[in-house]
Amino acid sequence: MREYYSITELTREFGVSTRTIRFYEDEGLIKPVRRGRTRLFRPSDRILLRQILRGKRLGFSIAEIREIIEVYKAPSGEEGQIKLMVDLISEKRAELEQKRRDIDEILQELDAAEENCIERMAELRISQ
Amino acid sequence: MREYYSITELTREFGVSTRTIRFYEDEGLIKPVRRGRTRLFRPSDRILLRQILRGKRLGFSIAEIREIIEVYKAPSGEEGQIKLMVDLISEKRAELEQKRRDIDEILQELDAAEENCIERMAELRISQ
DNA sequence: CCAAACGTTGACTTTTACGTAAATCAACCA
DNA sequence: TGGTTGATTTACGTAAAAGTCAACGTTTGG
Numbered sequence: 001m002r003e004y005y006s007i008t009e010l011t012r013e014f015g016v017s018t019r020t021i022r023f024y025e026d027e028g029l030i031k032p033v034r035r036g037r038t039r040l041f042r043p044s045d046r047i048l049l050r051q052i053l054r055g056k057r058l059g060f061s062i063a064e065i066r067e068i069i070e071v072y073k074a075p076s077g078e079e080g081q082i083k084l085m086v087d088l089i090s091e092k093r094a095e096l097e098q099k100r101r102d103i104d105e106i107l108q109e110l111d112a113a114e115e116n117c118i119e120r121m122a123e124l125r126i127s128q
Numbered sequence: 129m130r131e132y133y134s135i136t137e138l139t140r141e142f143g144v145s146t147r148t149i150r151f152y153e154d155e156g157l158i159k160p161v162r163r164g165r166t167r168l169f170r171p172s173d174r175i176l177l178r179q180i181l182r183g184k185r186l187g188f189s190i191a192e193i194r195e196i197i198e199v200y201k202a203p204s205g206e207e208g209q210i211k212l213m214v215d216l217i218s219e220k221r222a223e224l225e226q227k228r229r230d231i232d233e234i235l236q237e238l239d240a241a242e243e244n245c246i247e248r249m250a251e252l253r254i255s256q
Numbered sequence: 257c258c259a260a261a262c263g264t265t266g267a268c269t270t271t272t273a274c275g276t277a278a279a280t281c282a283a284c285c286a
Numbered sequence: 287t288g289g290t291t292g293a294t295t296t297a298c299g300t301a302a303a304a305g306t307c308a309a310c311g312t313t314t315g316g
Contacts (some may be wrong), residue, residue, distance in 0.1 A: 079140020
């Protein structure tokens with residue numbers, strides 16, 4: 001477990017540009033420390049970046065990713081606040097479950113499409 | 129099973145704007161028939177719209193959704209073409225499986241976050 | 257000592273996926 | 287006959303998420 005990562009190390013590891021990482025910092029999603037002006041990314045920043053990109057792959061916007069990352073943090077505030085947090089968690093869970101249903105439907109349709117392709121290829125061979 | 133749907137019927141059913149539906153037509157994803165200038169959407173257009181919006185929820189771009197919809201169609205062309213199609217299907221399947229892993233990870237983290245909230249709420253009650 | 261590699265900020269540009277507004281048309285209803 | 291409703295095209299606008307470019311600062315190896 002390294003103490004610090006440079007920005008280009010992270011771009012290589014995650015396949016994103018420096019611009020992208022700086023953009024996420026501007027958005028307040030990552031807060032690397034600095035040596036002079038140079039950014040130093042800690043393991044925790046690396047984990048955050050993973051979480052951000054995971055959210056991106058699922059089509060979440062930056063604002064939505066921010067919300068998700070917020071709920072990971074230790075709960076603070078009074079009971080009302082925490083209850084709102086629990087509601088938000090339920091909401092996100094519902095969205096994710098919808099996405100999973102969508103995925104399963106598409107996968108089924110892809111299976112059917114593949115079968116059709118294989119059938120069609122068999123036909124082509126016979127008719128020759 | 130109705131023969132035709134109007135554009136506003138579809139906007140109500142799917143919760144999108146007319147602009148959105150016309151945009152998908154411009155992109156060649158839907159091809160409603162016409163009576164005069166007015167669009168008439170058949171059941172098959174309705175299904176296409178469902179598939180488009182499902183792709184959107186998963187963060188696929190219009191171009192990617194177009195690809196997915198293309199593979200649903202009956203396979204045509206010679207063997208080489210169909211093999212490329214099968215490869216594309218495998219590619220999409222891999223992407224979807226990645227998305228599913230992402231979802232499962234986030235769901236686990238949300239579970240943990242919820243537990244923390246519940247714990248914290250219990251603490252708040254005791255300390256009062 | 258100086259070029260190459262790596263880093264910085266700042267500003268402008270681009271792509272995607274629509275939103276919005278204006279002007280027009282057709283059908284229907286009172 | 288005129289107003290309401292729902293449809294059309296055309297065109298410009300916009301928000302999000304970066305891409306791209308310029309101009310500049312460090313550090314490191316030959």
